[in-house]
Amino acid sequence: MNQQDRWGDGAADAFEGDGSESQTRRRRLAGELRGLRDLAGLSGRQLADLIQISQSKVSRIESGATIPSLPEVRRWVEAVQAPAETRDRLADLTQAVVYEVHTWRGATRGKAHxxxxxxxxxxxxxxxxxxxxxxxxxxxxxxxxxxxxxxxxxxxxxxxxxxxxxxxxxxxxxxxxxxxxxxxxxxxxxxxxxxxxxxxxxxxxxxxxxxxxxxxxxxxxxxxxxxxxxxxxxxxxxxxxxxxxxxxxxxxxxxxxxxxxxxxxxxxxxxxxxxxxxxxxxxxxxxxxxxxxxxxxxxxxxxxxxxxxxxx
CATH class of the missing domain: 3.30.870 (Endonuclease; Chain A)
Known part of the structure; x- marks a missing residue:
């Protein structure tokens, strides 16, 4: 039972993912974006207005509850005037987070279903x-x-x-x-x-x-x-x-x-x-x-x- 069902139902037996690596990347992205906003001296509402998303979404991104899109990350780093190398690094990190891959072997480890x-x-x-x-x-x-x-x-x-x-x-x-x-x-x-x-x-x-x-x-x-x-x-x-x-x-x-x-x-x-x-x-x-x-x-x-x- 450590492989995905060959007749997977589209939401069949997904999840929690492999845990460590993908979750670490996600937490790292959230923390870096939050840190950049703090360094820029912007409130969540001010940043939300600048990058045209809601304040609640800014909060969810910074907590790691929501994964931002690449365009949102680009607007974020531009709004806080981050250096070019930071922009490139966060773009790469976002791509790694956005396309999350969770193996069935890792997802089912230690679980009956x-x-x-x-x-x-x-x-x-x-x-x-x-x-x-x-x-x-x-x-x-x-x-x-x-x-x-x-x-x-x-x-x-x-x-x-x-x-x-x-x-x-x-x-x-x-x-x-x-x-x-x-x-x-x-x-x-x-x-x-x-x-x-x-x-x-x-x-x-x-x-x-x-x-x-x-x-x-x-x-x-x-x-x-x-x-x-x-x-x-x-x-x-x-x-x-x-x-x-x-x-x-x-x-x-x-x-x-x-x-x-x-x-x-x-x-x-x-x-x-x-x-x-x-x-x-x-x-x-x-x-x-x-x-x-x-x-x-x-x-x-x-x-x-x-x-x-x-x-x-």
Whole structure:
């Protein structure tokens, strides 16, 4: 259980990262920026006005709670009139912090599962947008589907840890009923058809998605296989935060790879926002989604019945 799930759910089993190196860089950047402001004799409000962000964001950056973008760091060092060598050094440090890489090996060290960490992460964003092309997102999974997904780890869970991870994933889904939160999902038809376990898992999973799609806090889109492609995504991704978050600027993206989780919080976030918009243009929503899911579930039920008949 020390490698990321090959069927990672887009926010699946991320986090706390490797700890030492990435967190040290983040604390160092926060401390240096705070020190430069103090040396310049500027208050947090004065600096915020100069670099055109909110005072609260200045505070969050200096505490290490928020990672600044490279343009924000450049404006910061210009506002405090830092020397050129300091500007270059902080630009390099910011790049190292902005593109954080957390290996699954490091993230899972000493933990039975990471679902509680993901739950805390999700709780900090009022808007979560999740695109998956190979698996149903974890926030929409049934317990049986989730258990099958966890079973695909290269290093499988023990019996007790498997139950704990499955329960943790289901607890995450309580957030879907929080009226102050918004969740949007884009799922390909291929992801809906993929089988992490027996075919009998899928009809109930499709029914679960259809049911959740009726919640006011949730918007679900399905991209049919026959949709004309406007973009060719190579992987899933999750966007945390949006225009309704404070400042509209504390937005970051997470991309899961086979060995690690990549966190993106600079100008490249806009690339993923554009991809989301194009993918949404390809998708079905609302009643059309529920009709599509119903047809797909019926097709799968027929396949299961035919297989059972052939067995006799």
């Amino acid at each position: 990471l679902q509680d960490d993901v739950r805390r992460q999700e709780s900090e964003a009022t808007l979560v947008r999740n695109f998956q092309c190979m698996v149903v997102p974890g926030l929409l999974q049934t317990a049986a589907y989730a258990r099958a997904v966890f079973g695909l780890y290269e290093h499988p869970y023990g019996k007790g840890d498997l139950a704990a991870a499955t329960a943790g994933r289901i607890r995450r889904q309580e957030a879907l009923y929080d009226v102050d939160r918004r969740f949007e999902f884009l799922i390909t038809e291929s992801a809906l058809r993929a089988r992490p376990g027996p075919a009998s898992l899928l009809p109930a999973q499709l029914d679960r998605i259809a049911s959740v799609s009726t919640l006011e806090t949730v918007r679900i889109g399905v991209i049919p296989q026959n949709a004309t492609a406007l973009v060719m995504p190579l992987h899933g991704f999750v966007i945390y935060g949006g225009d309704d978050d404070p400042d509209g600027s504390d937005v970051y993206v997470e991309v899961e790879t086979d060995h690690a989780r990549l966190t993106i919080s600079d100008a490249d976030v806009e690339r993923y926002r554009r991809r989301w918009s194009l993918l949404a243009e390809m998708a079905l929503f609302g009643d059309d989604v529920r009709v599509f899911l119903g047809r797909l579930a019926a097709e799968m039920q027929n396949e299961i019945r035919n297989a059972e008949n052939m067995a006799f």
